[in-house]
Amino acid sequence: MRESIQVGSTTIKPGERAYGYLPVGVLAARTEVRIPFQVVNGASDGPRVCLESTLHGWEPMGAEIIRRAMLRIDPHGLRGAVYCLPLANPLSVEFGGTVESSGMRVNPADVLDLNRVWPGKRVNGWLTEQMAYVLWNEVITQCEYLIDMHDGTGACDELPVAFPHAFPSDSQPAVAGGIADGIGAVGGTEGLTHEKMAEMNRQIREMAIAFGSSVIWWREHPANPAMLSGQAMLNGIVPLVVEAGGAGIIDDTIDQGAECLLNILKHLEMIAGDPVLPKRQIMVENYVVYRSLAGGFYLQEPEIKLGAEVKKGQVLGRVLDPVTSEVMETCTAPINGIIISRRVRMPINPGGYIAHIADTDAVIWERSNR
Ligand SMILES: [Zn+2]
Structure with a gap:
């Protein structure tokens, strides 16, 4: 029997879709910092996937791609659950569009990069670290898979492209050390065996190919636990970094990106249908x-x-x-x-x-x- 999902104060029953907010805090002038979410809880059991966007702030096209993909999901036909964080870094989206022409990558409230503070802090942490803590504990750790969406920034348009980060298969260390500014904590490294890393890499590779972009850039390097993808890998959550769209414009890359997200759900057998793939796909290492x-x-x-x-x-x-x-x-x-x-x-x-x-x-x- 499928169970209800709890995110913040919102309960989502099987076969239901819900929208809500995760409260983080209140700024000096009483502006509330809250992070919007959408959850679709499928009618039957299956994988749990998080679709997250705008970690870098002014890269808002991922939110539009997620919105379009989710309109095509019927909760009654879904196996498992999809958790969406389309605007994970809301203050950067609000105020980051005017800095240089590519847009601000940091939270204007404390000038920190939300993709360098994982898994966040509840106490004695900057606002950005508190946001990461809420996202990590309320949503991301409920999931087995994570799609981390970026766009070409305010200056560039971009084809959908999978940018998988994988563990090094050579003699490099598995985890990057020396987080210079002291933020970002290592978690879940106990029991990290070569077999587990190879299995994680296999799943990342399969998901990257299933995304269905014409180009995949395969990168192997020590996992950086301060980055969301690195923190996810170290905690057994299969991450895939992808990019699509950009410059705040609607063009073909947006619907192509939505199709790629649906390809992931088809790959995980959460929705029915054949993946929509380009005639040719290549994986490059440069x-x-x-x-x-x-x-x-x-x-x-x-x-x-x-x-x-x-x-x-x-x-x-x-x-x-x-x-x-x-x-x-x-x-x-x-x-x-x-x-x-x-x-x-x-x-x-x-x-x-x-x-x-x-x-x-x-x-x-x-x-x-x-
Ligand atoms: Zn980015």
């Missing part, structure tokens, strides 16, 4: 983020579309002095690859995102219909 050295106005070459193949040395665009037309920087592709994310805003400061390029000379897995 990926380049191109950021500008110069500030100015960025004018992109017209062929630099999402999914475009570029050759090493090909011009992506130019940063111009907006008054004199002087070319401050000619941005060229540093590798042969596929454009996964591209700038869509013209004004740029030094360090602004130009493009993310998946390295097509570093393909480690491939699936093709052809």
